Amino acid sequence: MFDLTGKSALVTGASGGIGADIARVLHKAGATVALSGTRTAPLEELAAELGDRAHVLACNLSDAEAVEALPKQAAAAMGAVDILVNNAGITRDSLFMRMSDDDWASVLDVNLTSSFRLCRGVLRGMMKARWGRIINITSIVGHTGNPGQGNYAAAKAGLVGMSKSLATEVASRGITVNCVAPGFIATAMTDKLNDEQKAKIQVQIPAGRMGSPAEIAAAVLYLASPEAGYVTGATLHVNGGMTMI
Amino acid sequence: MSDIADRVKKIVVEHLGVEEDKVTENASFIDDLGADSLDTVELVMAFEEEFGIEIPDDAAETIQTFGDAVKFITEAS
Numbered sequence: 001m002f003d004l005t006g007k008s009a010l011v012t013g014a015s016g017g018i019g020a021d022i023a024r025v026l027h028k029a030g031a032t033v034a035l036s037g038t039r040t041a042p043l044e045e046l047a048a049e050l051g052d053r054a055h056v057l058a059c060n061l062s063d064a065e066a067v068e069a070l071p072k073q074a075a076a077a078m079g080a081v082d083i084l085v086n087n088a089g090i091t092r093d094s095l096f097m098r099m100s101d102d103d104w105a106s107v108l109d110v111n112l113t114s115s116f117r118l119c120r121g122v123l124r125g126m127m128k129a130r131w132g133r134i135i136n137i138t139s140i141v142g143h144t145g146n147p148g149q150g151n152y153a154a155a156k157a158g159l160v161g162m163s164k165s166l167a168t169e170v171a172s173r174g175i176t177v178n179c180v181a182p183g184f185i186a187t188a189m190t191d192k193l194n195d196e197q198k199a200k201i202q203v204q205i206p207a208g209r210m211g212s213p214a215e216i217a218a219a220v221l222y223l224a225s226p227e228a229g230y231v232t233g234a235t236l237h238v239n240g241g242m243t244m245i
Numbered sequence: 246m247s248d249i250a251d252r253v254k255k256i257v258v259e260h261l262g263v264e265e266d267k268v269t270e271n272a273s274f275i276d277d278l279g280a281d282s283l284d285t286v287e288l289v290m291a292f293e294e295e296f297g298i299e300i301p302d303d304a305a306e307t308i309q310t311f312g313d314a315v316k317f318i319t320e321a322s
Contacts, residue, residue, distance in 0.1 A: 128288055169283065 002225040005030030008072070008078035009224065012061065012118065013088030014044040017187035018137065021213035023223045027053060028059035031083065034074040037130055057219040061088050062106060063113040071121030073130025081122045083224045086115040086159070091189075093148040098120065104151045112162070119166060123175075130243070132175035133224045138162050140183045140239050160235055167233035176200075176232035180219045187209040207240030249322070250315045251294075256291045257311060262282065270312040278311075288314070296322045 009026045013019035015037035023046060027033045032053040035043045040058045055077040059070045074081050084095040089111045092103040119134055126132025141149055142156025160179055167177035184190060186203050202208060221237045222228055254268050254287045261278050274280040289305045308314050
């Protein structure tokens with residue numbers, strides 16, 4: 001089950017905790033992977049760990065031209081892009097009254113606009129192949145909101161609307177577009193929280209713990225698989241029951 | 246029939262899965278050949294690739310029939 005042999009996947013933000021695990025699990029299922037991110041060193045390390053069928057494609061997602069070029073580079077490296085995982089994301093947290101235009105624009109640019117451009121860039125190949133999987137990594141805060149994250153929540157909610165619209169357009173061509181919405185996941189980002197903050201969060205999670213990047217990756221693997229061909233426009237929430245929607 | 250018309254017809258036949266004799270001068274992609282809006286976008290992209298031309302959105306909208314396509318591509322290439 002969930003065999004991706006012969007498929008090629010482009011994963012953005014592959015230098016981060018969740019992105020790296022997504023790349024690992026897709027690779028393990030047989031896919032060729034293109035690892036994209038801004039920091040080359042961790043990407044090279046991951047590629048070395050994976051061995052064959054792994055390509056490193058550095059890309060700064062706030063650079064529109066670089067984003068336009070990325071799907072072409074990925075197709076050149078792997079022969080095609082059958083699976084796109086828009087995982088990269090940044091935060092510029094600030095309370096609304098203090099949020100600058102720049103904080104707003106940079107988060108929307110990287111988290112939403114670059115995903116739009118990458119989706120558009122891979123569609124032609126997927127349409128021809130009559131097969132494609134696009135998985136956008138959103139967040140629980142795109143559904144619940146979060147103080148200090150007006151920009152981030154807007155971008156993540158925007159991804160959901162974008163995914164549903166695109167899903168409708170391309171469903172007849174064997175292309176599915178879905179979202180995975182992580183709750184609190186143990187990564188470098190959440191490591192910064194102190195024990196008291198962590199304890200407060202865990203009280204709100206029925207599962208009583210944070211999730212792991214591997215648990216997000218497993219959801220992505222399912223949505224990328226041939227078996228998920230009838231699932232499109234959906235958001236799979238992986239949050240330990242923190243918000244049941 | 247011109248070489249361009251032959252190549253356009255081949256793309257239309259392959260893409261829409263229709264009989265060659267249905268692809269006549271006035272055959273509308275949507276009304277006569279069963280294309281949906283996404284098919285028309287794909288056809289335009291296929292024409293661009295085949296003939297190495299750019300078909301802007303406003304021009305693409307005017308390409309409704311097989312004859313329209315041949316005319317536009319003949320003038321553009």
